[in-house]
Amino acid sequence: MANYINTILNNVQSKIVIFILVILYFINYDISYCNAQTVKSNLKWSQFIEKSSDLQKTTKSTQFYLLFNENAGVSSLAQIQEKFVVIRRLDEQNFIVKLKDAYSDQSVGYRFYPANNLWKLNEQLLQQYNDPQIKTFQNDFLIYVNNESDDLSKSHNLKRIAYNVYKYRGRLTRVTLEELLANNNIEAITIESLLPKGEATVLDLNLNPNRINTVHNLYPYLTGENELISIQESFYDTDDIDLKGRYVDSGLESEFSENHATQMATIIAGNGNSFVTGRGVATNVNHSSVSFADIAPQTDAYYNENDVQLQNHSYGTAIEPFYGVLAQSYDKSAFNNKTLLHIQSSGNSGLEESEEGQYAGLPGFANLTGNYKNAKNTLAVASVDTTGNHVPYSSSGPAFDGRIKPELSTYSIAGTSNSAAMVSGTGILMQQQFKMLYDSAMPSALAKAILINSADDVGTLGPDFKTGYGQLNALAAIETIKNQHFISGVISSQSSAFSQSIQIPNNAINVKVTLVWNDVPANPNDAIALINDLDLSVSVSGDEHLPFILDSSPNETSLNKAAITGQDHLNNVEQVFINNPSGEEVIIEVTPYDISSTEQKFYIAYQYDIADSFRWTSPTSTDNIPYNGETTSHLRWENSYDISTGQLYYRLTGTSDNQWKLVSETVDLRSENFRWNNPEINELAQLKMEIGNDEFISDTFSISVPTRLSVSFNCEDSLAVSWNSFQSVDYYKLSNIQNDQPRVLYEQADTSITIQKAVLSSNFLRLTPYINGKSLISSFTVDYDLQGAFCYINNLYTYVEQDSGVFIYSELGGINNISEVIMQKEVGNSWQDVIAEVPKEEVVKLLDENPDNGLNNYRLLINFINGEQIISDKLNAFFVKDEDFLVFPNPVNSDQDIRVFGKSVRQIHEFRLTTIYGKEVLHYNFDDDRLFIERPQVDAGLYLYQIIKNGELVASGKLLFY
Numbered sequence: 028m029a030n031y032i033n034t035i036l037n038n039v040q041s042k043i044v045i046f047i048l049v050i051l052y053f054i055n056y057d058i059s060y061c062n063a064q065t066v067k068s069n070l071k072w073s074q075f076i077e078k079s080s081d082l083q084k085t086t087k088s089t090q091f092y093l094l095f096n097e098n099a100g101v102s103s104l105a106q107i108q109e110k111f112v113v114i115r116r117l118d119e120q121n122f123i124v125k126l127k128d129a130y131s132d133q134s135v136g137y138r139f140y141p142a143n144n145l146w147k148l149n150e151q152l153l154q155q156y157n158d159p160q161i162k163t164f165q166n167d168f169l170i171y172v173n174n175e176s177d178d179l180s181k182s183h184n185l186k187r188i189a190y191n192v193y194k195y196r197g198r199l200t201r202v203t204l205e206e207l208l209a210n211n212n213i214e215a216i217t218i219e220s221l222l223p224k225g226e227a228t229v230l231d232l233n234l235n236p237n238r239i240n241t242v243h244n245l246y247p248y249l250t251g252e253n254e255l256i257s258i259q260e261s262f263y264d265t266d267d268i269d270l271k272g273r274y275v276d277s278g279l280e281s282e283f284s285e286n287h288a289t290q291m292a293t294i295i296a297g298n299g300n301s302f303v304t305g306r307g308v309a310t311n312v313n314h315s316s317v318s319f320a321d322i323a324p325q326t327d328a329y330y331n332e333n334d335v336q337l338q339n340h341s342y343g344t345a346i347e348p349f350y351g352v353l354a355q356s357y358d359k360s361a362f363n364n365k366t367l368l369h370i371q372s373s374g375n376s377g378l379e380e381s382e383e384g385q386y387a388g389l390p391g392f393a394n395l396t397g398n399y400k401n402a403k404n405t406l407a408v409a410s411v412d413t414t415g416n417h418v419p420y421s422s423s424g425p426a427f428d429g430r431i432k433p434e435l436s437t438y439s440i441a442g443t444s445n446s447a448a449m450v451s452g453t454g455i456l457m458q459q460q461f462k463m464l465y466d467s468a469m470p471s472a473l474a475k476a477i478l479i480n481s482a483d484d485v486g487t488l489g490p491d492f493k494t495g496y497g498q499l500n501a502l503a504a505i506e507t508i509k510n511q512h513f514i515s516g517v518i519s520s521q522s523s524a525f526s527q528s529i530q531i532p533n534n535a536i537n538v539k540v541t542l543v544w545n546d547v548p549a550n551p552n553d554a555i556a557l558i559n560d561l562d563l564s565v566s567v568s569g570d571e572h573l574p575f576i577l578d579s580s581p582n583e584t585s586l587n588k589a590a591i592t593g594q595d596h597l598n599n600v601e602q603v604f605i606n607n608p609s610g611e612e613v614i615i616e617v618t619p620y621d622i623s624s625t626e627q628k629f630y631i632a633y634q635y636d637i638a639d640s641f642r643w644t645s646p647t648s649t650d651n652i653p654y655n656g657e658t659t660s661h662l663r664w665e666n667s668y669d670i671s672t673g674q675l676y677y678r679l680t681g682t683s684d685n686q687w688k689l690v691s692e693t694v695d696l697r698s699e700n701f702r703w704n705n706p707e708i709n710e711l712a713q714l715k716m717e718i719g720n721d722e723f724i725s726d727t728f729s730i731s732v733p734t735r736l737s738v739s740f741n742c743e744d745s746l747a748v749s750w751n752s753f754q755s756v757d758y759y760k761l762s763n764i765q766n767d768q769p770r771v772l773y774e775q776a777d778t779s780i781t782i783q784k785a786v787l788s789s790n791f792l793r794l795t796p797y798i799n800g801k802s803l804i805s806s807f808t809v810d811y812d813l814q815g816a817f818c819y820i821n822n823l824y825t826y827v828e829q830d831s832g833v834f835i836y837s838e839l840g841g842i843n844n845i846s847e848v849i850m851q852k853e854v855g856n857s858w859q860d861v862i863a864e865v866p867k868e869e870v871v872k873l874l875d876e877n878p879d880n881g882l883n884n885y886r887l888l889i890n891f892i893n894g895e896q897i898i899s900d901k902l903n904a905f906f907v908k909d910e911d912f913l914v915f916p917n918p919v920n921s922d923q924d925i926r927v928f929g930k931s932v933r934q935i936h937e938f939r940l941t942t943i944y945g946k947e948v949l950h951y952n953f954d955d956d957r958l959f960i961e962r963p964q965v966d967a968g969l970y971l972y973q974i975i976k977n978g979e980l981v982a983s984g985k986l987l988f989y
Contacts, residue, residue, distance in 0.1 A: 029251075032741065034467050036383050038530075049355075049621075052406050054826055057551045058310065063097070064323065065154040071199070072093060072117055072121055074157075075093050075123070075141065075142050075143060075144060075145055075146040076093055076140045076141070076396040077140070077141040077142055077143045078143075079744055084390065084892055087732070090125060090211050091123055091124070091125060091141075091142040091146070091211075091254050092123070092124050092125070092126065092139040092140060092141060092142055093121070093122075093123060093139060093140045093141075093142045093146070094111060094121065094122040094123070094124045094137060094138070094139040095120070095121055095137070095138040095140075095842075096120045096121065096122065104116075104558065104560075104621055104623060105278055105520055105621050105622055105623040107122065107124075107137075108623040109623075110127055110137075111124035111126065111127060111139075112125040112126075112127060113550065114146075114214055114550055115146055115214075115215075115551075115552055115553060116549065116553040116554055116555055117146075117554055118554045119554075119555065119557070123142055123146045124139065126139075134445055140575065142539050144208035144209060145208075145213060146552075147208055147213060147214060147215055147216050147624075148188075148208075148217070148552075149215070149216075149217040149218060149219075149349060149351060149551075149553075150167070150218055150349065150383060150552075150977075151217075151218045151383065152164070152168075152216060152217060152382075152540050155199075156204070161201070162200065162201055163198050163199065163201065164198070164199045164201075164204065165197065165198045165199070166198075166199075166218045167194070167196050167218065167219060167220060167221040167222075168194070168195040168199060168216060168217065168218060168219075169188075169192060169193070169194055169195075169215075169216075169217050169219050169221075169351065169352040169353065170185065170192070170193040170194075170195065170207065170213055170215070170216050170217075170352070171191055171213070171214055171215035171216075171217075171352045171355070171551045171561065172191050172192075172193070172210075172212045172213050172214065172705075173191070173212055173213075173214050173416050174509070175211040178195065179193050179210075179213075179986045180270040183203060183206075183207065184196065184197075186321075188321040188323045189321075189323040189324060189326070189356045190326065190327075190356075190359070192323060192352055192353075192356055194221065194223070194321060195513055196493060197594060199557070205214070214550070214551070215351075215352055215376065215550070215551035215552055217349075217351045217352050217551060217552065219344075219347065219351045219352060219398055220344035220345040220347060220354055220397065220398075220619055221321065221322055221344065222344060222345075223260075223319045223322055223342040223343065223344055223823070224342060224343060224344070224426045225260070225285065225287035225290075225291075225341060225342050225442075225444050226342060226343050226372045226374060226375045226440045226442045226443050227287065227290065227341065227372075227439070227443070227444035227445045228376075229474065230570065231439050231440060231441035231442070231445050232293070232294055232297075232304045232305075232307065232445070232812050233304075233413070233438060233654055233655070233658075234306075234308065234449075234654075235644075235646075235650070235654055235660070235661070235663060236413050236415075236437075236438035236498070236661070236663070236700075237437050237438055237449060237453070237498065237499040237501050237643040238500050238501050238502040238503070238644050238645070238663070239308050239449070239453065239501045240644075240645055240646075240647060240649075240650055241501075241502045241644040241645065241647055242456060242501050242502050242505055243310075243649065244647035244648060244650070244726075244884060245502070245647075246456075246505060248458075248459060249309075249456045249459055249505065250309060250310045250311035250312070250456075250459075251308075251309025251310065251311050251312025251313075251452075251455040251456060251459055252311045252459065252837065253313075253314045253459070253526070254296055254309065254310070254313065254336075254455050254458055255275060255312070255313045255314070255315060255333060255334060255335055255336075256296060256309065256312050256313070256314050256335075256337055256338075256339065256451060256452075256455055257277070257314075257315050257316075257317060257325075257333070257335045257337070257338040257339070258288065258289070258291060258292055258295065258314060258315065258316050258317070258338070258339050258341075258522055259288070259316075259317050259318070259324075259325075259332075259338055259339065259340050259342075260281070260288040260291060260316065260318075260319050260339075260342060261281040261283055261284060261285040261288045261318070261319065261342075262280045262281040262282075262283065262284040262285075262288060262316050262318075262339060263267070263284060263285070263288035263291070263292045263316060264284065264286075264289045265316075267289055267292075267293070267301075268300040268301055268305075268764055268767070268791055268808065269293050269296075269297035269298055269299065269300050269301050269305040269306075269307070270289075270292055270293065270296060270297065270298075271767050272766065272767035272777075273296065273311070273313045273314060273767070274313075274314060274315070274316075274742060275313050275314065275315040275333070276315070277315045277316060277317050277329075277333070279316075279317040279318055279325065279329070280316045280318060281318035281320065282318070287341075287444065288316070290444075290445075291339065291341045291444060291445075292307075292314055292316075292446045293305055293307050294307045294308065294310045294445055294448035294449060294452065295308060295312070295314065295339060295448050295451050295455070296308075296309055296310070296314045296450040296452065297310065297856060298310040298311065298767065298768075299821070300764050300768075300769065300791065300793075300808055301416045301768065301807065301808075302655075302733070302805070302808065303651070303654065303655055303656070303804060303805070303873055304655055306480070306945050307448075307452055308449060308451075308452025308455070308456065308501075309452045309455040309456055309459075310438070312380025312452075312455050312694045315327075315333065315335075317338075318708060318779035319340070319342055319764065322344070322353060322397070322399065323353060323356050323761060324356055324357055324369065325360075327360070327363050327364055328863075330360075330364050332365050334468075334471070335367065336366045336367055336368065336370050336458055336471070336648065337367070337370065337451055337454045337455060337458065337474075338367070338368075338451075339366050339370055339447060340369060340370065340371040340372065340447065341371075341443075341444035341447045341448050342372065342444065343372060343374040343375070343376070343395075343396025343397050343400070343422075343443075343841070344397040345396060345397070346374075346376055346379060346380075346382070346393075346394045346395065346396060346422075347395075347396075347398035347401075348381045348382050348383060348384035348385075348386060348387075348393050348395070348398075348401070348426075348427040348515075348849070349383070349384060349398050349401065349427050349552065350398065350401050350402075350428070350549055350551065350552065350553050350556050351398035351399070351401075351550045351552070353397070353398055353399035354398050354399050354400075354401045354549075354551075354556075355402075355548050355549060355550065355551050355921055356399070357369055357399050357402040357404070357405050358402045358403055358404045358405070358546070358548040358549065358556075359548040360471055361402075361404035361405060361471055361545050362404060362546070362547065362548055364471075364546050365470050365471065365472075365545070365628075366468040366469060366470055366471055367471050368405075368406060368454060368471035368474050368475060369402075369405040369406070370405070370406050370408060370450050370451045370454065371397075371399070371400050371403075371405055371407050371408065371447060372396075372407070372408060372442070372443035372444045372446060372447040373395055373396075373400065373407045373408060373409040373410075373421060373422040373423070373424075373432070373433040373443050373446075374394065374395050374396030374397070374400070374421075374443060375396070375420045375421065375422065375442050375443055375481050376394045376396050376420075376422050377391060377394060377418070377419050377420045377421045377422050377423055377735060378390070378391065378393075378419055378420060379394050380393075380394065381393045381394060383648075385427070385581045386427075386573050386581050387951065389581065389582070389583060391419075391423060391583075392423050392424070392425070392492060392583070392586050393423070393424065393426075393427070394422045394423060394736055395407065395422050395423075395424065395432060395433075396422055398427075399428045400432065401427050401428075401430075401432070401556070402556075402597070403426075403430065403546050403549075403556050403557065403598075403599050404471075404545045404546060404548075406434050406435060406450065406475055406478065407424075407432050407434055407435075407495075407500075408433055408434075408435050408436060408437060408443060408446045408447045408449075408450050408495075409421040409422065409423070409433040409435070409436040409443055409493065409495060409671035410436060410437065410438070410439040410440070410442070410443045410445070410446045410624045411436045411437070411438060411439075411447060411485060411494055411498055412438065412440055412769070413438055413440075413583075413661055413700070414482075414661070414698070414700055415483065415485035415486075415494075415498050416485070416486075417436070417485075417486070417493040417494050418439070418440060418957050420442075420719070421436070421443055421446075421493070422443065423492050423493045424492040424493075424495075424878075425577070425579050425586070427867075428487075428554065428555050428556055428557075428597065429510040429579030429597055430556065430557075430579075430597055430598050431490050431492065431495060431496075431577060431598055431600065431828070432492070432495070433480055433494070433495045434475070434478075434479055434495040434496055434600060435450060435478060435479060435495045435496060435497070435498075435499055436482075436485070436493075436494040436495055436497070436498050436499070437449040437450055437498060437499040439828050440499070444539060448815070449499065450478065450499055451506060453478070453499060453501045454474055454478070456501070456505060457469065457477065457478075457504055457505065457508060458474070459473055459510045460505055460509065460735030464508065464509070469483070469508075470515070470628075470630060471545065472543045472544055472545045472628070472629070472630045473513060473515065473543070473630040473632070475543050475600075476513065476541050476542070476543035476630045476631060476632040477504050477507045477508065477513065477632045478499065478504055479495075479496045479497075479538035479541050479543065479600060479602065479632075480496075480507065480539055480540070480541035480602065480632035480633065480634060481500050481503035481504040481506075481507050481632070481634060482495075482496050482497030482498055482499055482500055482503075483497050483498045483499075483500045483503075483699075484496075484497045485497055485498050488587040488589065488590065488604070489575040489589065489590030489591070489602075489604065490577060490590055490602065490659070491577065491589075491590065492577065492586055492846065495617045495795060496541075496602060501525050502644060503634060506634055510744065512632060512633050512634055513630060513631060513632045513633070514527055514529075514615065514630070514631040514633075515628070515629070515630050515631070516623070516628075516629055516630075516631070517626050517627065517628050517629075518561065518617060518618075518619050518626065518627055519619065519622055519624065519625060519626045519627065520619055520621075520622040520623065520624075522619055523618075524616050524617065524618040524619075525616065525617040525618075525627050525629075526614060526615070526616045526617075527614070527615050528612050528613065528614045528615070529612075529615065529633065530611055530612060531608065531611055531612075531613055531635050532611065532635075533611050534637055534638045534639075535608060535611075535635040535636065535637060535638075536606065536607055536608075536635065536636050536637075536638050536667060537604070537605075537606060537635060537636040537667070538565075538567075538604070538605040538608050538613060538633070538634075539602065539603070539604050539605075539606075539633065539634055539635070540563070540565050540602065540603045540613075540615055540631060540632075540633040541600065541601070541602045541603075541631065541632050541633070542561065542563040542600070542601045542602070542617060542629060542630075542631050543599065543629065543630055543631075543632075544559070544561060544572075544599050544627055544628060544629035544630070545599075545628070546558050546559050546599040546627075547559055547623075547624055555597075556623075557596070557597060557598070557599060557622070558623065558712070558785075559599075559622045559623065559624055559627045559790055560596050560619075560620040560621040560622065560790050561599075561601070561617055561618070561619060561620060561622070561627065561629060561733055562594060562595070562601070562617065562618045562620045562828070563595075563601040563602075563603060563615070563616070563617055563631075564603070564615075564616045564618075565603040565605065565613060565614065565615050565616070566613070566614040566616065567605060567610050567612070567613050567614070567695065568608075568609045568610040568612075569606040569607055570609065572592065572603050572604075572605050573592040573593055573594060573603065574592065574593075574594075574595050574601035574602050574603050574606065575590040575591070575592060575595075575601075575602050575603075576591060576592065576593045576594075577590050578591075579597070594620075596620060608635075613633075615631060615633070617629060617631070620678060636667040637667060638667055638669070639667060639668050639669075639721075640665075640666075640667045640668075641664060641665065641666050641667075641668065641716065641718060641721070641723045642664060642665045642723075643662075643663075643664050643714065643716075643723065643725040643726070644663045644664055644665060644713075645660075645661070645662060645663035645664075646662070646725065646726070646728035647725075647726050647728065648726035648727060648728060650704050650728050650729075651729045651730070651731055651804040651827050652703070652728060652729070652730050652804065653705065653729065654713075655804075656731060656732040656733045656804045657732065659703070659704055659705075660702075661700040661701060661702050661703070661704060662675075662700065662701045662702075662703050662714060663699060663700045664699055664700075664716065664723075665699060666696045666697065666699055666718075668696055668718050668719075669698060670718055670719060671695065672692075672693045672694060672695060672696060673694045673696050673716045673717055673718045673888075674689070674691070674692050674693075674694065674716070674717040675690040675691045675694045675701060675714065675715070675716055675717075676688060676689055676690060676714070676715040676716075676717070677690055677705075677712055677713065677714050677715070678713055678715075679708070679710045679711065679712050680710075680711045680712060680713055680727055680799075681710045681711035681712075681755055681798045681799055682710060682755065687715060690703065693755075694716070696716075696718065696966070705730050706730065707732075708730055708731075708755075708817070709729075709730070709731040709732065709753045709754070709755060709756065709796070709798075709803055710729070710730050710755055710798065711726050711727050711728070711729055711730075711798050711799060711801055712727070712728060712729070712730050713725050713726070713728070717866070719883055727801065729798075729801065729802065729803045729804060731753075731796070731804045732804070733804050733805065734748065734750045734751050734753065734794055734796060734806050735750060735751060735806065735807075736748055736750050736792060736794045736806045736807070736809050736816070736982060737749050737750065737838040738811045738814040738816040738835070739779065739816065739841035740810065740816055740817065740818055740819040740820075740821070740840025740841055741811055741812065741814070741816040741817060741818060741840070741881035742818035742819065742897075743784075743818065744783065744784055744785070745781055745782060745783050745784060746781070746784065746811055746816070747779060747781045747782070747840060747841045747843065748761070748780060748782065748792060748794075748811070749778055749779035749780075749841065750778050750779070750794055751778070751795050752778045755798055756797065756798055756803070757776065757797055757798055757799065757800075758774055758775060758776045758796075758797050759775060759776070759778070759792075759794055759795065759796050759797070760774050760794070760795045760797065760802075761773045761774075761775075761780060761782075761792060761794055762775070762792070762793045762795065763786075763787050763788055763789060763791065763792055763793075763796075764788070764789045764791035764792075764793070765788035765789065765810065766788070769793055770788070772786060772787075779841065781841075781843060781844065788814050790810045790813075791809070791810055792808065792809055792811060793805055793807075793808040793809075794806040795807055817840065818840075818897060819839055819840045819841070819845075819889055819897050820837055820838070820839060820840070820887065820889070820897070820899055821838045821839070821840050822837065822838035823835070823836070823837045823838070823887060823899055823900075823902070824835070824836055824902065825885060825902045825903070825904040826904070827878075827904050827905070827906055829906075829907060829930045829931060831874065831876065832874050832875050832876040832877065832878050832906070833874070833875045833878045833883055833885070833904045833906055834872055834873065834874050834875075835872070835873045835875075835885055835887055835902065836870075836871075836872055837870070837871045837872075837873075837887055837899075838869055838870055838871075839866060839869045839870075839871060839889075840869070841869065842866045842867070842868065842869060843891050844891050844893065845865075845866055845889060845890070845892070846865070846890045846892050847863050847864060847865050847866075847889075847890050848863070848864055848866055848871055848873070848887060848888070848889050848890075849861075849862070849863040849864075849873075849885070849887070849888040849889075849890070850862050850863075850873035850874075850875060850885060850887060851885065851886050851888055852878075852883060852884065852885050853883075853884035853885070853886075853901070855876065855943075858886065861885075862874065862875070862962045863875070873887075878904070878906040878908065879906065879908070879916070880906060880907065880908035880910070880913070881905060881906065881908075881913055882903060882904075882905055882915075883903065883904050883906055884901055884902070884903050884904070885901070885902045885903070885904065885962055886899050886900070886901055886902065887899040887902075888900060905926070905928050906908050907928050907929060907930045910982065910984055911929060911930055911981060912927060912928065912929045912930075912974055912981070912982040913926075913927075913928045913929075914926070914972055914974075914982075914984060914986065915928075917986055917987060918986070918987035918988065918989050919962060919986055919987070919988050919989065920989050921962070921989060922962075923962060924959050924960060924961055924962060925940075925959075925960040925961075925962060925986070926951065926957075926958065926959055926960075927957075927958035927974070928956065928957055928958075929956050929958075931956065932953070932955055932956050933954070934954060934976060934977070935952055935953070935954045935976075936952070936953055936954065936974055936975065936976050936981070937950065937951070937952055937973075937974065937975040937976075938950070938952075938953060938958065938960070938972065938973075938974055939973045939974075939975065940963065940970055940971070940972050940986070941970065941971050941972075941973075942970060942971075943969055943970070943971060948963055948965050948970065949963045962988075965988055967988050967989055968987075968988060969985060969986075969987055969988075970985070970986050970987075970988060971983070971984075971985055971986075972984055972985075972986055
């Protein structure tokens, strides 16, 4: 026992000694530099010090150092980078660095020590490495190298997936890991999830909440023509009728296809050939697919050679709150390609919590699905419902370091994949508009600034960690470009403040200004992503306004707080809002707070409202209510009146009853939407909003449900289609999809038509009703070959009624142009008419009152007015006429069943089969007019059958078996 106690004491003493030595190690050079905060920070990073090194002896031979910047709050990142090459930013004051000059030339106040290689590991891998029980590591590993010429793909089974980035998948031994760590060209080894999954479940396409429908109406030339969208995902159906004809091969497509990818492509680029919900945002854009097998962005050459300015990423991996190799790769891709914007879904893990990082254990926050979504030069998109409320499944920020993520949100109740695709399509229209006005590609930081600045604020004023800076407003984004409400500038550490004034009307309100810059990529595993720090301020009449900031402290109370204003030293997006400016000149100022680059390009977007203005955005003249003909829709508008309620009316314009009818006397104007249970009619209508003494009348729009297009018959050279009649409709247009666009074939008031197939360019047909020359909602497009219709005869069979005879039952595809239908029976080698009838409806029953005993063969003959004929296949029926029972076939082949047909079997009968010597080989009880017996296992020969009822013989005969 004494020895045991001594051992414990010795262990405790050893730990105390080690602790004291560590403290002394950091303070033995100049204790005046060490305060309590510095000691705590130093202890946290002491595991990265090379314990066997002597500072004075190894300064020149050691490559990496742990730098303690003990002048806390004095030295900026830019000042540190003047003398050191920063490899990893551990926190605000501590770094892994390389020396630029000899140690003796470094400024006083910096303490740095030779570093081991553990700093190269991200937190998850470091924890595993520090467990001596773990001998092998199995996961997805990414490796970042600082020298692209060091081709690691030649060793260690590494796969290069991007510039300076390699992937290792599988089991990694401790020995191999240490070999990689010892390579001075390797600066990061991380565990990062590389298994992507789509983040939406169904096609959920409604363009109205984000005012894309209004863009289509007011600017119909904006279709994405001559633009290219890159979609990084699994491959999709490029022959889909909403996408066909515009696919551009990339050579990088996935080896497998998924419906999710087709849905995303449809939201972005669908042209609506299938139905209104198949019409996406950029209806004429070219589209291309690249695989997301490695998740990393493509090479710069891919984007440049294919003129790609926008790439959609509607997928996620796992919750990863850190700045990994992938995050840096996306920042680098955007930084190197100044016109390339990566748009990402925020994720569908909004109800989950992170297991690591400073926000671990906080439900509903910091659950972006993938570390690459923590990048700063990309745009992450969340989901809101039709009235702008955050959808609980939608992943939230903040980013790992407290930055505002996601930056934007759009309508979707199915997944953030759809939201990202909606923004991507809008970005394409913005690119097209920009090129039309300025004949050049739009810088991605400008596109991001415009998307964020033009967004509709949702929830409390300013940004939040759920919906970002608000909900996409495509109309405001396009009009920001058309009105040239943006500024660009360049600034450096040597620059004074950038300043520019803009003029606004004297009745302008709600002035919003957003600054965005593509920042220098941070290093993998950096604790803080921002490198170049700019400050935005906006002044009106001498009053300075600072940007929104959020409290990113790691607790739910702080993260749920509304935005306030102040200086932002965390984000590369800053936004100022001024409710009621007191003058007509707005001065925008950008100052360099901490910049290490030679120069930093930035972009500013701004907008304002005009007081007491109102504009309908849904429905427009090209819209239907409900938007898809089924779902109750929201009416939408833009409003700047300082009045809380208005009066809403509607009237029908296609009828004599065109009086205004009250919908509501107390519409909330500030909500800018109203859920309307419209009357169930097929008509044209208008809306009116009364605000005080002012009234605002909408465009004429349609209220309708889609008609159903049915194929009546489908013959080799012709087909017939029909549809339901709408009472108030003047005429219908039947269109055929030709060259990926609808082409009108016929215009008529009738509700059916026969079409010669020679005039068709494809199998796809669509019907559109019209009132007063204006269309209602179109039908779903149908493929006439997939509607189950045959050549006039859709259903045909015979059935027997023993007391009546044999019937032919037929369902015709239509009766137009048919002169008569004839039931014919085979007699010898010819066919004789049994009965003829002029059909009055599609279902026809014809009766042979005098069938033959036993087998009867029939067919149906259809005669047309023009002399043509259609003859059906042969049908047969067995009729029991002369006897009570028929037993057949006779003889019975080896693959045939025995059939026993009776006139009227209402009681149990016995069927017995015996050899000619009386040995029974089959006994079967039955109580039905039709009996089918599987051939018994008997030898070929002659057999006898008997049918017995209540012990009496009622029928008998012979059967020959082959």
